[in-house]
Amino acid sequence: MQVIERVTELTATLEARRASGVAVGLVPTMGALHDGHASLIERAAAECELVCVSIFVNPLQFGSLDEVGRYPRDLASDLVVAEKAGAGVIFAPPVEEMYPQMPAVGVHVAGGLGATLEGASRPGHLDGVATVVAKLLAMAGACRAYFGEKDYQQLLVVRRVVVDLSFPVTVVACPTVRAIDGVAESSRNRLLSRSEREAAPVLCRALRAGAAAILAGESERSEVVALMTAIIEAEPLVELDYAEVVDAASLRVPERLEGALRLLVAARVGATRLIDNVGLAG
Numbered sequence: 001m002q003v004i005e006r007v008t009e010l011t012a013t014l015e016a017r018r019a020s021g022v023a024v025g026l027v028p029t030m031g032a033l034h035d036g037h038a039s040l041i042e043r044a045a046a047e048c049e050l051v052c053v054s055i056f057v058n059p060l061q062f063g064s065l066d067e068v069g070r071y072p073r074d075l076a077s078d079l080v081v082a083e084k085a086g087a088g089v090i091f092a093p094p095v096e097e098m099y100p101q102m103p104a105v106g107v108h109v110a111g112g113l114g115a116t117l118e119g120a121s122r123p124g125h126l127d128g129v130a131t132v133v134a135k136l137l138a139m140a141g142a143c144r145a146y147f148g149e150k151d152y153q154q155l156l157v158v159r160r161v162v163v164d165l166s167f168p169v170t171v172v173a174c175p176t177v178r179a180i181d182g183v184a185e186s187s188r189n190r191l192l193s194r195s196e197r198e199a200a201p202v203l204c205r206a207l208r209a210g211a212a213a214i215l216a217g218e219s220e221r222s223e224v225v226a227l228m229t230a231i232i233e234a235e236p237l238v239e240l241d242y243a244e245v246v247d248a249a250s251l252r253v254p255e256r257l258e259g260a261l262r263l264l265v266a267a268r269v270g271a272t273r274l275i276d277n278v279g280l281a282g
């Protein structure tokens with residue numbers, strides 16, 4: 001496995017491999033790799049001859065430098081996880097390589113997609129994600145790019161980046177990997193204390209209860225939201241940010257609970273913000 005820090009080297013390496021007929025898979029991550037990331041890398045390795053995993057904690061998508069500093073990092077262990085899952089190239093650039101100067105130009109996520117849910121709770125976050133993804137896709141060139149449904153709104157944003165900015169990239173969505181107690185695997189889970197980790201399954205429990213209520217015939221969105229809210233608010237260590245049911249394609253609040261839906265929650269568990277979601281097919 002080759003570890004690359006420079007953009008020119010990354011671009012040249014992937015370009016040369018593509019020229020010899022190799023299909024490239026790209027798995028963008030912020031590191032602190034876990035089973036969720038491994039599942040993306042394994043899927044990419046099953047579908048592409050060369051898998052590049054990028055590891056970059058993108059300061060543009062955080063609210064403060066404090067938050068960036070708190071984000072877990074463990075490059076040594078990441079290299080082991082990535083190689084075992086089938087990565088051939090790791091792209092781990094220093095911040096100055098990705099942002100040699102403070103960017104004057106970036107990608108803005110407009111409309112409902114940018115304004116709702118994570119867009120409403122974390123101003124600038126989705127723009128920061130869209131900008132770094134656009135940069136990574138520009139550096140990587142034609143590829144299949146693998147993203148997790150765990151970050152559902154991000155996945156929709158990435159799809160729009162590819163379509164709206166015409167990248168020669170196929171986006172592949174991968175299902176959320178969960179621990180046995182239902183908690184979605186996340187790098188941020190490393191920041192939880194033991195009691196916080198024990199409280200964390202409430203997010204998934206609320207989502208599953210909401211989905212079960214809809215499947216059992218509940219047709220009032222507000223009732224489903226109230227049910228998920230009550231379940232999460234009953235857990236003292238958890239502070240709810242939002243619980244919502246939306247149209248899976250547009251993220252708009254549906255007039256009637258029909259068609260493909262997505263249930264999403266965001267909450268603080270102690271000082272750590274976690275998100276999760278589940279889907280209901282139409």
Ligand code: AMP
Pocket residue numbers: 028029030031035036037039040146147148149150151174175176177178184185186187
């Ligand atoms: P991150 O390092 O958190 O930015 O995540 C990198 C990629 O891994 C994103 O596409 C995430 O959606 C995906 N991912 C993170 N956690 C999971 C999970 N539990 N299951 C599946 N994919 C995940």
